[in-house]
Amino acid sequence: xxxxxxxxxxxxxxxxxxxxxxxxxxxxxxxxxxxxxxxxxxxxxxxxxxxxxxxxxxxxxxxxxxxxxxxxxxxxxxxxxxxxxxxxxxxxxxxxxxxxxxxxxxxxxxxxxxxxxxxxxxxxxxxxxxxxxxxxxxxxxxxxxxxxxxxxxxxxxxxxxxxxxxxxxxxxxxxxxxxxxxxxxxxxxxxxxxxxxxxxxxxxxxxxxxxxxxxxxxxxxxxxxxxxxxxxxxxxxxxxxxxxxxxxxxxxxxxxxxxxxxxxxxxxxxxxxxxxxxxxxxxxxxxxxxxxxxxxxxxxxxxxxxxxxxxxxxxxxxxxxxxxxxxxxxxxxxxxxxxxxxxxxxxxxxxxxxxxxxxxxxxxxxxxxxxxxxxxxxxxxxxxxxxxxxxxxxxxxxxxxxxxxxxxxxxxxxxxxxxxxxxxxxxxxxxx
Amino acid sequence: xxxxxxxxxxxxxxxxxxxxxxxxxxxxxxxxxxxxxxxxxxxxxxxxxxxxxxxxxxxxxxxxxxxxxxxxxxxxxxxxxxxxxxxxxxxxxxxxxxxxxxxxxxxxxxxxxxxxxxxxxxxxxxxxxxxxxxxxxxxxxxxxxxxxxxxxxxxxxxxxxxxxxxxxxxxxxxxxxxxxxxxxxxxxxxxx
Numbered sequence: 001x002x003x004x005x006x007x008x009x010x011x012x013x014x015x016x017x018x019x020x021x022x023x024x025x026x027x028x029x030x031x032x033x034x035x036x037x038x039x040x041x042x043x044x045x046x047x048x049x050x051x052x053x054x055x056x057x058x059x060x061x062x063x064x065x066x067x068x069x070x071x072x073x074x075x076x077x078x079x080x081x082x083x084x085x086x087x088x089x090x091x092x093x094x095x096x097x098x099x100x101x102x103x104x105x106x107x108x109x110x111x112x113x114x115x116x117x118x119x120x121x122x123x124x125x126x127x128x129x130x131x132x133x134x135x136x137x138x139x140x141x142x143x144x145x146x147x148x149x150x151x152x153x154x155x156x157x158x159x160x161x162x163x164x165x166x167x168x169x170x171x172x173x174x175x176x177x178x179x180x181x182x183x184x185x186x187x188x189x190x191x192x193x194x195x196x197x198x199x200x201x202x203x204x205x206x207x208x209x210x211x212x213x214x215x216x217x218x219x220x221x222x223x224x225x226x227x228x229x230x231x232x233x234x235x236x237x238x239x240x241x242x243x244x245x246x247x248x249x250x251x252x253x254x255x256x257x258x259x260x261x262x263x264x265x266x267x268x269x270x271x272x273x274x275x276x277x278x279x280x281x282x283x284x285x286x287x288x289x290x291x292x293x294x295x296x297x298x299x300x301x302x303x304x305x306x307x308x309x310x311x312x313x314x315x316x317x318x319x320x321x322x323x324x325x326x327x328x329x330x331x332x333x334x335x336x337x338x339x340x341x342x343x344x345x346x347x348x349x350x351x352x353x354x355x356x357x358x359x360x361x362x363x364x365x366x367x368x369x370x371x372x373x374x375x376x377x378x379x380x381x382x383x384x385x386x387x388x389x390x391x392x393x394x395x396x397x398x399x400x401x402x403x404x405x406x407x408x409x410x411x412x413x414x415x416x417x418x419x420x421x422x423x424x425x426x427x428x429x430x431x432x
Numbered sequence: 433x434x435x436x437x438x439x440x441x442x443x444x445x446x447x448x449x450x451x452x453x454x455x456x457x458x459x460x461x462x463x464x465x466x467x468x469x470x471x472x473x474x475x476x477x478x479x480x481x482x483x484x485x486x487x488x489x490x491x492x493x494x495x496x497x498x499x500x501x502x503x504x505x506x507x508x509x510x511x512x513x514x515x516x517x518x519x520x521x522x523x524x525x526x527x528x529x530x531x532x533x534x535x536x537x538x539x540x541x542x543x544x545x546x547x548x549x550x551x552x553x554x555x556x557x558x559x560x561x562x563x564x565x566x567x568x569x570x571x572x573x574x575x576x577x578x579x580x581x582x583x584x585x586x587x588x589x590x591x592x593x594x595x596x597x598x599x600x601x602x603x604x605x606x607x608x609x610x611x612x613x614x615x616x617x618x619x620x621x622x623x624x
Contacts, residue, residue, distance in 0.1 A: 088532055090516035092507065092558055119555060133464075134472045141464030142471070152459055164534075171533045199461045214478050221555035224478065228609055234617050273475055280607070282481045284551040287542035289534065291605070293524065299543055299605035303612070337618050391618065408525045408536035 014354035016347025016382075017375035021357045024326070024373040031373070032325045034315050034427075082112055083181050093118050097185025100332065101316045106157070106359075106367040108188035110242050114264075115250045116162055116186070118285075119221030122270055126254040129218060131200075131238070135276035138205030145240075145254045148195055154237060155193040156260070157366045159334045161306045162186035163263035163290050163411040170402065170410040175429040180316035183429060184417065187311075187332065189367035192258050193241035197232045201276075210276040214283075215257055218272040225266045226280030227259055231304075235260050235365075238271065261336030261365035262304040263412070265290055293406035306336035309395060309414040310343050310370070310387035321425035324378040329356070333368045335389035342388045343370040349382035349418070350432050356385070376421065384418040384432055398431055479550040483595035486549065490590035491571025493578035499568055500575050503557045512539075512579045517558070521579040524601075540580040543605035545597045549573045570594070 013020050053061065073080065080103075082096035095116040098108055108114075126145040134140035165186035168176050176183070206229060213232055217223040227236070239247060239258040247253050252269030259266045265285060280286065280302065292300040310333035315321060333340045339362050344353040356370035370385070388394045401415035420430035479485050500512075509515030513522045514529045524541040527533070539548060553569045555561050564572070574589040582597055583589065609615060 087534065088516050088518075088530075090507070092517055093534075119558070119561070132467050132471070132475060134467055134476075139464075140467035140472055142467045143464050147463045150463065151461055167533060199459060200464065203461050203464050216478065220561050221558075222477065224554075228615065230615065230617060275476065275478060277480070279480060279482070281478045281550070282544040282547050283478075284547055284555070287539075287544065287547055288524075288537040289518075292608075297524075297604060299541065299601055300608050301543070301605055302610075303608035305613075406525060408527060408533055410533055 012375075014346060014348070014352040016352070017377060018329075018345060018347050018352075018354045019326070019373040019375060021371070021373055029326055031328045032321070032323060034319045034321060034327070080112070082114070083179075083185055087116075094120060095186075097181050098188045099179070099181040100185055100187065100311070100313045101180040101319065103313075104330070104369075106189050106332070106369050107243060108190055110190070110245065110248050110251065113160070113188040113190060113242070113251060114162065114186045116164075116264070117219075117250070118223060119219050121250050122219045123249065124218060124254060124270060129254050129270075129272060131255065131271065132273045133200060133204040133276065135214070135274075136207040136210035136278065137276050138207065139203075141200075141204045143200070148238060148255065149240060151195040151199065153193055153195055153240070155191055155241075156235075156237070157189065157191050157363050158258065158260040159187060159189045159306075159365060159367045160264045160267065161188075161309075161334070161336070163265060163306070166309075166311075166413045166415075166417065167410040169398065169415070169417065169429070169431070170413045171408070175431050177318065177428050179318045180311060180313050183317065184311045186264070187334070187367070189332075189334075190242050191244065192237065192239040193244075194237040194239040194255070194258065197236040197238060197257075200238070201229070201232060204276075206276060209278050212277050212280045214273075214275040214277055214281045215266075215268045215271060216273040216275075217252075217268045218270040223265075223268060223285070224281060224283035225268055225285065226277075226283065226302075227257075227262075227266055229276070231259060231262070239267075259304075261306060261338075263290060263306055266304060290411060292411050293409040295404055295406060297406065303412060304336075306334075307395075307412065307414040308335035308337070308340070308387050308389040308393045309333070310385040311417045312345070312383055312385050312419060315383070315421065315427045316419055317427060317429045319427045321376055321421060321427065323425075324376055326373055326375050328371050329374045329383060330369065330371045331356075331385055333358075333370055333385070333387035334366065335387070335391075335393065336365060337389055337391055337393065338364055339390045340368040340387055341390045341392075343368075344386050344388075345370070345372050346384040347374055347381050350384050350416075353386075376425075378423060378425075380423050381421040382418055382430060382432060383421065384416060386416050477550075477554055479546045479553075481544045481546050483546060483591065486546070486591040486594060487566045488591065489566030489570050490588050491567050491569075491574055492588055493571070493574040493583065493585045495568075496571035496573070496575025496578075499564075499572055503564075504572070507558065512576065520576050539576060541601045543599055543602045545573075545577065545582075545594060545599050548576055549594060 085095040087093035098114045132142045257268045257271045312331035314330045333343045343356045356372040359369040386395045398415040418432045507517035512520030519538040577583045
């Protein structure tokens, strides 16, 4: 099977077959899919309705069923699910990653949003939950969920990324042969709706020496992170809805903190208490698990930002290209500091680069989808992406990243990621 | 009859008015109810690094060892080092027993000793948190500090004593938010 198209080698925008998107779309050529082709039989000219309809599939000749009260994905999509991880080979920390290579767009369905829990998921009745602010405030206050649901709300699209995302690519000396989801699946994006925290902080009245908020969850371990008030006033919200529905138990039902762009663990789920203080309380997770150990042995604490990063999700680890021809390279980019400004893609391991197309809308601290057409000629190729944010920050190489930290420290890995395509079309994890 | 231009002018005015309100962001909410001092006391379990909020009670590592063997050893291992849960002692970066990268970390490298008390009291044992008395938490804290060679096995640990223990990594830690970000959002202007 060969694919003919009108694009010539001189249409390349970088070596290794990267193509100009507008010229490609205008050429009338079509993309190949990394998945298997449809098995529908080719049509036969039919003379009568009887002959014609004999060839129609069953679903066009059977009455459909009524809708469910709360819909579920197609039963033909059962292979799509979160990827459970057994941290410490125990049930102590439970985690499940987003299968990023199975999804498209910039919104992760709530049920596929990655999760990491240190003390499991609590079962909280909304009437049994209240939110309290005390400490360095004029008026210590509490709110019921009912009261908060009546507050003015905002809706914002933001990503969440765990500080430990892409850790395997730092820890393992040679690249582990895993899917994009298994390596980079602690990244998800959603529309979050809720109450801006500044309303509640102003209502309580912050005293002049208040600098930090000790934010505590109502789970079995009463998870704590300390967040600077500066950030809470800037863009934090009490999230009550995710993608339009009330947030699910594994996202913090009935309410969670949302601290955009910061490591996921700071957006405390099941949030029930904020104590305003002059100093951070130094919680368990702030001691070492979410601190970075630097190359000279310092414990770098409170390094909140998830820095600019990108990952190609298609084609990606353990996928198979069925044939030579033209593919759409597609991936996700994000920056915890603001908007993605550009993504560059290389098909020759980083020797030549071309700007990828950014799909809009491009939003602050949100996932941004990038694409670029690519002609695979059946030779070994190394696909690489690097993102640049609106502040001019870009991704370091893996070697540069590793030189900054102790060899076992792997939090906040935003180094450049790449995939190798072998001559038989197999895609695997690779270090450039 | 209502003229189109009038209509546009009217809605334009309305739009400008509502934008002004949003821009000023003077939304005042007032539904929070007073939180009483008794309620604050009831919920305030967080201990601060200067010892603020540490409760009464006391214990030694000798007492802590017995509690450890009954409640903690199963996950943290016989000497706090070789279990499925994070290590309580040993060199930072040690990975020989279990190569899981998170187990390279150790409580011995925590910058603050008050956090040990805080975390045991709120979250341990994993399957039955909040079942230990404050004195039992002091005893277990003493045991972990003793495993790390920071206090003697028979040394009585209480609020005042715990405040004075200094972790070896305290002076090797720093707050990146204050140092690298200067306590501000972003700290850099967008490039054109």
